[in-house]
Amino acid sequence: MITNDQELIVDPDPPRPAQTPPPPIRRIRVDREPTVAPPPPPAAGAAAPANGAAPTSVAARPARGPGGPERMSIDGLSVFYGDNEAVKQVSLPVRQGEVLALIGPSGCGKTTLLRTLNRLTELTASARRAGAVRLDGTDIDDIEVTTLRRRVSMVFQQPNPFPMSIFDNVAYALREQGTKRPSKKVLEPYVVDALQRAGLYDEVSRDLSHPALRLSGGQQQRLCIARALAAGPEVLLMDEPCSALDPKSTAVIEDLILELRESLAIVIVTHNLQQAHRVGDQVAFMYLGDLVEYGTAEQVFGAPRAERTRDYIRGSFG
Amino acid sequence: MATATRPPLPPLRPPSDAGGRPPRKRRRNESIGTWRWTDRIGYAAMWGAGLLLVAIGIGIVGYMAFRGVQYLRPSLLFSHPQPDLDQSKSGGFLDPLLGTVILTVIGITIATPLAVAAATWIVEYGRPTWLARIVDSGIEIIAGTPDIVIALFGLVLFQQSFFGWMSFRAEDGAVFGRSFLTAGAMMALLALPMVFAATREGLQSIPQHVREASYALGKTRAATIRRVLLPSVRANISTGAALGMGRIAGDTAIVVVLLGATLQLDPQGAVPGLRTLTGTGGTLTSYVYNNSPAGEGNAPQKAYAAAFVLLLIVIALNFAVDFIARRGARTGLETSRLGAR
Numbered sequence: 001m002i003t004n005d006q007e008l009i010v011d012p013d014p015p016r017p018a019q020t021p022p023p024p025i026r027r028i029r030v031d032r033e034p035t036v037a038p039p040p041p042p043a044a045g046a047a048a049p050a051n052g053a054a055p056t057s058v059a060a061r062p063a064r065g066p067g068g069p070e071r072m073s074i075d076g077l078s079v080f081y082g083d084n085e086a087v088k089q090v091s092l093p094v095r096q097g098e099v100l101a102l103i104g105p106s107g108c109g110k111t112t113l114l115r116t117l118n119r120l121t122e123l124t125a126s127a128r129r130a131g132a133v134r135l136d137g138t139d140i141d142d143i144e145v146t147t148l149r150r151r152v153s154m155v156f157q158q159p160n161p162f163p164m165s166i167f168d169n170v171a172y173a174l175r176e177q178g179t180k181r182p183s184k185k186v187l188e189p190y191v192v193d194a195l196q197r198a199g200l201y202d203e204v205s206r207d208l209s210h211p212a213l214r215l216s217g218g219q220q221q222r223l224c225i226a227r228a229l230a231a232g233p234e235v236l237l238m239d240e241p242c243s244a245l246d247p248k249s250t251a252v253i254e255d256l257i258l259e260l261r262e263s264l265a266i267v268i269v270t271h272n273l274q275q276a277h278r279v280g281d282q283v284a285f286m287y288l289g290d291l292v293e294y295g296t297a298e299q300v301f302g303a304p305r306a307e308r309t310r311d312y313i314r315g316s317f318g
Numbered sequence: 319m320a321t322a323t324r325p326p327l328p329p330l331r332p333p334s335d336a337g338g339r340p341p342r343k344r345r346r347n348e349s350i351g352t353w354r355w356t357d358r359i360g361y362a363a364m365w366g367a368g369l370l371l372v373a374i375g376i377g378i379v380g381y382m383a384f385r386g387v388q389y390l391r392p393s394l395l396f397s398h399p400q401p402d403l404d405q406s407k408s409g410g411f412l413d414p415l416l417g418t419v420i421l422t423v424i425g426i427t428i429a430t431p432l433a434v435a436a437a438t439w440i441v442e443y444g445r446p447t448w449l450a451r452i453v454d455s456g457i458e459i460i461a462g463t464p465d466i467v468i469a470l471f472g473l474v475l476f477q478q479s480f481f482g483w484m485s486f487r488a489e490d491g492a493v494f495g496r497s498f499l500t501a502g503a504m505m506a507l508l509a510l511p512m513v514f515a516a517t518r519e520g521l522q523s524i525p526q527h528v529r530e531a532s533y534a535l536g537k538t539r540a541a542t543i544r545r546v547l548l549p550s551v552r553a554n555i556s557t558g559a560a561l562g563m564g565r566i567a568g569d570t571a572i573v574v575v576l577l578g579a580t581l582q583l584d585p586q587g588a589v590p591g592l593r594t595l596t597g598t599g600g601t602l603t604s605y606v607y608n609n610s611p612a613g614e615g616n617a618p619q620k621a622y623a624a625a626f627v628l629l630l631i632v633i634a635l636n637f638a639v640d641f642i643a644r645r646g647a648r649t650g651l652e653t654s655r656l657g658a659r
Contacts, residue, residue: 160527
């Protein structure tokens with residue numbers, strides 16, 4: 001009997017099959033190219049029922065040219081935690097009407113970069129920031145922080161509805177703090193509108209007073225999106241919004257992102273390269289705090305310029 | 319072997335199970351017979367301790383129920399106690415029952431806001447750190463102080479003329495220092511650590527990203543605490559408050575020292591509604607003590623009946639705690655379901 005070790009040494013085959021199956025991202029491209037060729041008009045994509053879409057389907061995604069006006073500009077941004085530089089000299093535009101996907105291995109600073117955009121990093125005592133982030137030309141330090149966070153709202157990795165009713169969760173974002181609380185009747189149209197934009201209204205319209213924590217994980221996450229939308233943001237930050245969800249809920253939320261793109265600038269952090277490819281118009285690849293590559297999704301995934309990007313999207317590391 | 323394209327994978331499990339039988343099929347409960355004898359003694363001791371405590375609990379409740387049912391009459395609950403050696407004329411324990419209720423309400427009303435505020439500050443602000451540590455130790459010291467010491471301290475404190483309005487003054491102007499208000503204030507110190515601990519635990523179990531979700535909607539820290547965090551820990555606060563109320567209802571030392579442990583409610587002062595609160599009185603605990611063979615009343619039947627009522631109150635509070643916790647779990651209000659991180 002030959003032992004395994006010997007056979008491994010004698011037979012040169014085993015290493016090879018590891019390379020032959022195409023990396024997952026290529027398979028997506030094959031799926032995608034025929035669907036992109038006849039680009040459906042955006043309205044048709046938005047009108048398509050979102051719920052039935054399979055997670056890997058990219059048919060709903062309309063082709064995009066360059067995005068609209070620049071809403072946020074990140075200019076030479078560095079973020080430090082103590083002495084550790086988590087984000088190094090990053091410059092990026094965030095444009096109206098397009099999805100910017102931040103990808104990169106764990107700990108590369110993409111979430112930190114995202115949290116800097118609405119000054120959530122300031123909650124960490126050791127965090128310092130250098131460089132400028134502007135919202136419509138105004139430095140975000142010059143905007144009152146609660147105003148900034150309403151204009152640049154955020155959805156988190158874990159669905160985190162508050163322990164109150166569905167209605168109150170959305171209304172929470174609408175109610176001004178300190179002043180007189182507006183009545184339920186006044187708020188209702190806004191709550192319904194936010195729930196509709198998040199694609200959740202049809203599922204919960206009968207039980208708006210039910211506790212939000214009884215919803216499923218995917219519904220909870222869409223409720224969180226509705227809550228963020230109710231604040232009336234111009235930029236929506238999403239920190240791995242689907243990583244705690246099942247594939248079907250993921251597909252629903254991805255379709256939602258593509259719909260919301262029309263009215264907002266969206267920045268999404270994702271570990272899922274296929275997702276970045278599916279929803280991202282522009283993709284930024286970060287590695288150890290550096291912005292390695294920035295370009296359209298087609299360019300970054302199809303013809304990456306940097307060696308690191310190529311290795312990463314092929315799954316060599318990360 | 320020449321046609322083999324890939325080497326056979328090594329077996330996933332070490333080939334220890336002879337006969338190739340999957341180990342799962344051999345699943346059998348482990349037998350205590352294979353344990354070391356010290357482990358067996360420990361195992362028996364754990365069972366024994368559990369059973370012993372259950373037996374003691376059942377014994378206390380059962381005996382008090384037996385005696386209580388034997389002597390408890392509805393009229394006892396609704397008649398005032400009278401100082402009479404003849405037990406048929408010495409009345410019931412309406413006054414001590416009311417005293418227990420009043421004292422518990424005063425104590426928990428003072429303790430809950432203080433404890434919730436302190437816990438919120440510790441968890442949500444907690445800076446400077448040295449101050450937070452001092453506050454923490456301070457509450458621990460209060461929790462560890464014997465109630466008789468708290469009672470004595472309260473007597474010294476409330477006999478200062480500054481606190482004269484809380485009790486009443488003797489004819490020469492000396493402050494008596496004993497009243498429902500003063501006793502309730504000191505009782506609050508007994509309940510405070512329990513409400514504090516429960517609230518702090520609840521707040522700490524709320525994941526950070528829930529707070530950040532609120533901040534990310536442009537909410538201030540104050541709005542987050544008031545609208546998200548405190549509503550989230552409502553069940554924890556209630557649990558702590560119910561435990562604290564049980565502690566107050568069961569305490570005797572403070573009643574004896576600061577409330578007078580009188581037989582009847584003894585209103586003092588001029589303000590009509592406030593007269594009871596600034597007056598002295600007794601509670602079920604002091605009534606039981608006074609009527610027990612150790613006290614002066616020597617009416618054990620009434621002591622048993624009152625003790626049974628007290629026990630029922632405390633057991634009811636315990637069930638309330640349990641109910642609150644369970645209801646929280648059912649409506650998804652308890653904090654652990656807010657997310658794993």
